[in-house]
Amino acid sequence: MSDADQVSPEGGWTRDVIVALPPYSQDDRHKNEFLLPIIKEQLEIARCNNQQIDNYFSKQGIGIDAIQKLEDVPYIPVQMFKVFDLRTCSEQEIVKILQSSGTTGGTPSRIPLDKATTLNQIKALKSILSDYLGERRKIFLVIDHEGINSPKMAFSARTAGVRGLSIYAKKIFYLLKEEDGKLSLNMPVIREVIENYSHEDVYAFGFTYIIWTVFYEQLKAEGIQFSFKDFTLFHGGGWKKMQELAVSKEAFSDTIAEVFCTQPGNILDFYGMAEQTGIIFVDCEHGNKHVPTFSQVIIRDPFTLEPCDTGKTGFIEVMSILADSYYDQAVLTEDLGVLVGVDDCPCGRKGRYFRFVSRVEKAEPRGCGDTFRESGR
Amino acid sequence: MITCHLVEGKFETRLCQGFDEITQSVNTGREALAVIPLDAIIKILDALGKRVLKNPEINTLPGVSYISLWLRRENLDRICRVNYSDKRYLDGFCQSETNILMMAQPRGIVCHWIAANMPTLGFFSIVQAILSKNGSMVKMPGEYVTLILSILRELPEISVDYEGTTYSGKSLLDAIAIVTFEGKSTRVSEKFSLAADCRIIFGGSEAVRAISRLPCRDHCETIIFGPKYSFTVFGREYIESDGFKRSLDQLAKDVAVFNQMACSSPHVVFVEKSRYSVEVIASWLRDSFERLPGALRNQEISSGLSAKIINARARYLLSDGKNCVAPGDLGWTILIDQEICLEEPIQGKCIFTKEITSVDEVIPLVNHKIQAVSIGILDPAKREAFARQVAYRGADRIVIPGTIHDFILPWDGIMTLNRLVRWVILRNN
Numbered sequence A: 001m002s003d004a005d006q007v008s009p010e011g012g013w014t015r016d017v018i019v020a021l022p023p024y025s026q027d028d029r030h031k032n033e034f035l036l037p038i039i040k041e042q043l044e045i046a047r048c049n050n051q052q053i054d055n056y057f058s059k060q061g062i063g064i065d066a067i068q069k070l071e072d073v074p075y076i077p078v079q080m081f082k083v084f085d086l087r088t089c090s091e092q093e094i095v096k097i098l099q100s101s102g103t104t105g106g107t108p109s110r111i112p113l114d115k116a117t118t119l120n121q122i123k124a125l126k127s128i129l130s131d132y133l134g135e136r137r138k139i140f141l142v143i144d145h146e147g148i149n150s151p152k153m154a155f156s157a158r159t160a161g162v163r164g165l166s167i168y169a170k171k172i173f174y175l176l177k178e179e180d181g182k183l184s185l186n187m188p189v190i191r192e193v194i195e196n197y198s199h200e201d202v203y204a205f206g207f208t209y210i211i212w213t214v215f216y217e218q219l220k221a222e223g224i225q226f227s228f229k230d231f232t233l234f235h236g237g238g239w240k241k242m243q244e245l246a247v248s249k250e251a252f253s254d255t256i257a258e259v260f261c262t263q264p265g266n267i268l269d270f271y272g273m274a275e276q277t278g279i280i281f282v283d284c285e286h287g288n289k290h291v292p293t294f295s296q297v298i299i300r301d302p303f304t305l306e307p308c309d310t311g312k313t314g315f316i317e318v319m320s321i322l323a324d325s326y327y328d329q330a331v332l333t334e335d336l337g338v339l340v341g342v343d344d345c346p347c348g349r350k351g352r353y354f355r356f357v358s359r360v361e362k363a364e365p366r367g368c369g370d371t372f373r374e375s376g377r
Numbered sequence B: 001m002i003t004c005h006l007v008e009g010k011f012e013t014r015l016c017q018g019f020d021e022i023t024q025s026v027n028t029g030r031e032a033l034a035v036i037p038l039d040a041i042i043k044i045l046d047a048l049g050k051r052v053l054k055n056p057e058i059n060t061l062p063g064v065s066y067i068s069l070w071l072r073r074e075n076l077d078r079i080c081r082v083n084y085s086d087k088r089y090l091d092g093f094c095q096s097e098t099n100i101l102m103m104a105q106p107r108g109i110v111c112h113w114i115a116a117n118m119p120t121l122g123f124f125s126i127v128q129a130i131l132s133k134n135g136s137m138v139k140m141p142g143e144y145v146t147l148i149l150s151i152l153r154e155l156p157e158i159s160v161d162y163e164g165t166t167y168s169g170k171s172l173l174d175a176i177a178i179v180t181f182e183g184k185s186t187r188v189s190e191k192f193s194l195a196a197d198c199r200i201i202f203g204g205s206e207a208v209r210a211i212s213r214l215p216c217r218d219h220c221e222t223i224i225f226g227p228k229y230s231f232t233v234f235g236r237e238y239i240e241s242d243g244f245k246r247s248l249d250q251l252a253k254d255v256a257v258f259n260q261m262a263c264s265s266p267h268v269v270f271v272e273k274s275r276y277s278v279e280v281i282a283s284w285l286r287d288s289f290e291r292l293p294g295a296l297r298n299q300e301i302s303s304g305l306s307a308k309i310i311n312a313r314a315r316y317l318l319s320d321g322k323n324c325v326a327p328g329d330l331g332w333t334i335l336i337d338q339e340i341c342l343e344e345p346i347q348g349k350c351i352f353t354k355e356i357t358s359v360d361e362v363i364p365l366v367n368h369k370i371q372a373v374s375i376g377i378l379d380p381a382k383r384e385a386f387a388r389q390v391a392y393r394g395a396d397r398i399v400i401p402g403t404i405h406d407f408i409l410p411w412d413g414i415m416t417l418n419r420l421v422r423w424v425i426l427r428n429n
Helices: A015-020 A028-049 A051-059 A115-133 A157-168 A187-197 A208-222 A239-244 A249-259 B020-034 B038-054 B064-070 B073-084 B121-131 B142-152 B186-194 B205-212 B244-260 B278-290 B303-318 B359-365 B380-393
Strands: A094-100 A109-114 A138-143 A169-174 A176-179 A182-185 A201-207 A230-236 A267-271 A295-300 A313-320 A330-342 A352-359 B002-006 B014-016 B094-097 B100-106 B109-113 B135-139 B159-162 B165-168 B176-180 B198-202 B221-225 B229-234 B266-272 B323-325 B333-337 B350-356 B370-376 B397-399 B421-427
Touching: A015 A028, A015 A115, A028 A051, A051 B303, A094 A115, A109 A115, A115 A157, A115 A230, A138 A157, A138 A187, A138 A208, A157 A169, A157 A201, A157 A230, A169 A187, A176 A208, A182 A208, A201 A208, A208 A230, A208 A239, A208 A249, A230 A249, A239 A352, A249 A267, A295 A330, A295 A352, A313 A352, A313 B303, A330 B303, B002 B142, B020 B100, B020 B109, B020 B135, B020 B176, B038 B064, B038 B073, B038 B121, B038 B159, B038 B165, B064 B121, B073 B121, B109 B121, B121 B135, B121 B142, B121 B176, B121 B198, B142 B176, B198 B205, B205 B221, B229 B244, B229 B359, B244 B266, B244 B278, B244 B350, B244 B370, B266 B278, B266 B359, B278 B323, B278 B333, B278 B350, B303 B323, B303 B333, B350 B359, B359 B380, B370 B380, B380 B397
Parallel strands: A138 A169, A138 A201, A201 A230, A230 A267, B109 B135, B109 B198, B135 B176, B198 B221, B229 B266, B229 B370, B266 B350, B333 B350, B370 B397
Antiparallel strands: A094 A109, A176 A182, A295 A313, A313 A330, A330 A352, B002 B014, B002 B176, B094 B100, B100 B421, B159 B165, B323 B333
């Protein structure tokens, strides 16, 4: 589509209109035009409803009117969800607070959700998944244990994945079980799936590290393989440990594709976080993660914090228009990524596409400069 | 596996299984060193300082110009006098009291564990071993080996005349071995430790504890330059004096040198309530940071440290009653709040700035982890009273802004050269 072809929809670019669009249908250069006004409006409301966010803007002398492009929207580091209440609506409107322990444990992030935000997130996730899975509901295999989805469990990246992806499920099977804190194959369920659902369209989700070290290892030992009519695996997380095991993304895809008698192109790594529930950045068949219409990704230089050009590694900043209830308009993650290109991925999806590089290494004080605290007292 | 970068005066990289050969070579080298008069050694080092400054390949490297200054004969003379009271003790038995002659004997082989925060640290440690006529086996962080070797390469080119004899810098070099090995390898670390007559350990808490626990010989002396913390205090009269802005330039430099990774790097500045608000002072400090030379302002940092700084800035910007002054990049950060406490170091030029009613409020914060307190207090009586109090509570060095990293002995409260020798007596008949 050329510039001249870019036509505002009737009634303008409202959030509902944008979320309803095919998720990878818009050129990146138009995003400023249709996302920025919505985000600016959300920022005004955020400032009015949250003293901390107002502090953040006023101390930096940021006027919302002066924000000209998405790159200028003040980002809040993802860790701040662990320290501050970043709610941007009234307390009465909150229906749920997500508490995400993340993958590294410690203090959980608190993400307050109202009804509208939850609905937007579901719509957005459905839109993304439909691009990869089609419109029909399918059998959903969770490569984890059932307890991971229990309301009693802390909300983690694994929980978020199961809950988020289950919106396309017509039936859910948990292929692992947990006993004494150890994961192992849930053989009765695996047998049931192989016997009764091999002719079905199936999709699956699992945590990359668990798929490799528990699921794949034990399947190999048992000599089990699956074969479905159609199969897609979404997996994410644990790449630091996978790097330690020297397992590349390609090696993972090739090996796991064999287990499911499918093509490596159906093994899809995705990137997402509880602080931006509703948006996942899924690999296309060319190994690139695509940014949907209602979101934007900016890679920022780790020293200058300026947006990076393609090919340069930096912090991944994720932007979204989905939330009314908390500050998810611009969140700076502690992940490193690289922008691969814009609008021209051979898969045909429009918008920016990037790759995840690694989690940021935790910085311990270096040298002989140290804490002021005396030991042994 | 051990990689040896310098031994027997040869700059060759070779792999070794153990330290036996290296120890033997250093022992041979130190025998020759022991008979060189201390004044001749100082003369060689003084010449080395002048040579490195003239060498265009190294004179622009960080810290090299300071090395040159530090190696001046007057400075080394002063260091030796402070440590030994009389330099002659190093060269032979001298009268101390009636009937007792005394001599300072080198301990033997000094094994140095050099921290990775300061490129030239290893060199200063080696020179102290030379000034006490000890041999050195230095475990150096890999990234600094090239720099140290390029300085030491000048030694064989130096010869000095002293009292009719010519002495070569080569004799100093022969008593030094530079090695690198994986510190996590307990077996190699143990062997290294057991080779020592004296151990000098630089490093953070974890490293110091691990190395201290290594087995060593019964007579082995261990000198620890462990984890420490430093900060700055300005009194009201000083803040209101003409020189204050210049002192903020010095403070910015203190913060920037070594990118706050040294034990002498200040992490907090306390400013006594004055006619200038803390915000005004922060704006002056901002200007000082922006005046830093590019190489100091824009030092490379890890992405982990970037994240730490970004988080600290956001915490201060989001909080009530706190503020943050910082540029768009991560060149430097001023974090302002009113809580009277020391703060965990962030590093990467993040300075906590706090207003206090009286400089005395800072005194209870000082403990034995405090190395340097740089002070700007005008009134001499107030200054000395403050210094006495913080010294009593644990501070080792009370200095002025701009000099916090000056490597003046004693350091960390330790007279290093004195600890590097054994004091031997000879009773007169």
